Amino acid sequence: MNDITFFQRFESDILAGRKTITIRDESEAHFEPGQILRVGRYEDDGYFCTIKVLSVTPTLLSVLTDEHARQENMTLEVLRDVINDIYPGVTQLYVIAFEVVSA
Numbered sequence: 589m590n591d592i593t594f595f596q597r598f599e600s601d602i603l604a605g606r607k608t609i610t611i612r613d614e615s616e617a618h619f620e621p622g623q624i625l626r627v628g629r630y631e632d633d634g635y636f637c638t639i640k641v642l643s644v645t646p647t648l649l650s651v652l653t654d655e656h657a658r659q660e661n662m663t664l665e666v667l668r669d670v671i672n673d674i675y676p677g678v679t680q681l682y683v684i685a686f687e688v689v690s691a
């Protein structure tokens with residue numbers, strides 16, 4: 589059983605350390621620093637790594653920065669589009685910083 593899922597298209601960036609944050613809505617704001625999470629693919633729930641949560645920080649769609657985009661390995665414009673696609677109409681978001689501990 590996995591604790592969190594990512595779209596399959598993000599798997600290689602996560603495993604390579606190019607994606608070090610994930611931006612989620614309220615439903616996934618309960619994670620806490622230090623937690624160890626099994627990570628699966630959203631599409632098939634197949635396990636692909638284990639991460640350690642480093643921080644969980646509330647933020648707003650309107651204040652996402654180039655630094656958030658860099659940590660997601662995408663441009664800020666693409667990041668805003670991705671978040672709008674996944675969470676249409678949602679403005680309150682949470683930045684979960686993580687590191688891969690095993691794969």
Ligand SMILES: CC(=O)Nc1cc[nH]c(=O)n1
Nearest residue numbers: 593594595610611630674
């Ligand atoms: C499955 C899913 O919601 N995945 C997400 C959502 C937001 N950011 C992200 O990296 N992955």
